[in-house]
Amino acid sequence: MPAPAWEDLDAFLDEGEFATAVTVTREDGVVLDFSGIYEDQYLDTQLGEYRMDTERPRVWCKQSDVPGVQRRDTCTVGGTTYDVMTEPQGDGTGMAMLDxxxxxxxxF
Incomplete structure (x- = not known):
């Protein structure tokens, strides 16, 4: 099923609005440059005596911008390089998340 006419992912991922420049370097040496939305959520939860206190950085991008990306690749956003923890997780709209x-x- 094609995306609705009103859904223009390139306009949504405009670096002049919400998005930022992202570079993924795959283990095979292929470099992918694209626009994405960077989030650095803070998780603070407690279950009984166990407490988890951590950051959860991730990038949202077009799924078509991240072919072949997998765990152990690297992702650079704003001058900071991160390890990619999962394969791109598509959401069914053409967008994908890199954990x-x-x-x-x-x-740090």
Missing amino acids: LAVRPDAG
Whole structure:
């Protein structure tokens, strides 16, 4: 089924609006440059005595911009390089999420 006429993902991912430049380097050396929406959610939850307190960086992008991306590739956003933690997770609208993790050598 084609996307609705009102749904223009390129307009949604305009770097002058919400999006930012993203670079993914696959393990095979292929470099992918595209626009994406970066989020760095903060998770703070507690179950009984166990407490999880962590960040969850991720990038939303067009699914067609991330062919062959998989775990262990790298993703650079705003000068910071992250490890890609999962294959792109499509949402059925042509968008996909890349789950990221701060690299141990990032110096934070």
